Amino acid sequence: MLLAIDCGNTNTVFSLWDGTRFVATWRTSTEWQRTADQYYVWLRTLMQFQKLEVDITDVIISSTVPRVVFNLRVFADRYFNTRPLVVGKPDCLLPVDVRVDEGTQVGPDRLVNTVAGFDLFGGDLIMVDFGTATTFDVVDTDGAYVGGVIAPGVNLSLEALHQAAAALPHVDITKPQSVVGTNTVACMQSGVFWGYVGLVREICDRIKAERAREMRVISTGGLAPLFQQSEALFDAYQEDLTMHGLTVIYKYNKEKE
């Protein structure tokens, strides 16, 4: 059984994959101080709770936080006696090219999203991932990652307003009833929600114009449905995109062994 770990700047997702489907998925906050033993106790408890008696033989990791990788490697080695595949490291092969400026360390999550997108939808894609940051990954006709865009995340934008302005409260994002807010919370939600709708539309239009071709826009991440519902910004929404990409990369490396 494969354990796939997707570590973002806010949350880390663990999924068990039996070769055809995900049998379980758990989420924890990302903390680089967490030790291998802590991961194991946490995972073991959840597996017992779901009465999952499975043998984990392989581990693959994608992490946008370099510091957590050390403890996750120890975790894989100590408890599952396996050397994990770590996306972005030279010994983890990718089924697609990466065409960016020399020396650029592309976020592994963006590489994984590219692989997943190409596998599910083919080439000429814009993958939009609503994480801590909102990333746009441009997938070429042949599946290559050719760059993209990084924007502040939805919650990060709201949090920045709260942090920087004494009179602005902590606010959760929802779709506002109208553009003109008649209270502070509504004003903040409007700024971020409609600002984001504009941001996504403008960036996608400009990418398509710059590349002079039609491209499909695929969204992922917890907040993607909020924008999809009203504004039809995306051609498709794919919930477990990053996890899917991890399984594709795992299979590719197994075949190459």
Ligand SMILES: Nc1ncnc2c1ncn2[C@@H]1O[C@H](COP(=O)(O)OP(=O)(O)O)[C@@H](O)[C@H]1O
């Ligand atoms: N389903 C959801 N509804 C609302 N907020 C969400 C949902 N999923 C994630 N978030 C929020 O979106 C932000 C990014 O989360 P996540 O996608 O896990 O980021 P990352 O991959 O960077 O760790 C966080 O602030 C998180 O609390």
Ligand SMILES: CC(C)(COP(=O)(O)O)[C@@H](O)C(=O)NCCC(=O)O
């Ligand atoms: C842009 C990101 C912070 C997004 O991370 P996330 O929101 O998923 O935690 C991450 O992909 C990253 O650190 N990238 C490195 C720079 C680059 O991709 O060019």
Ligand SMILES: [K+]
């Ligand atoms: K992510």
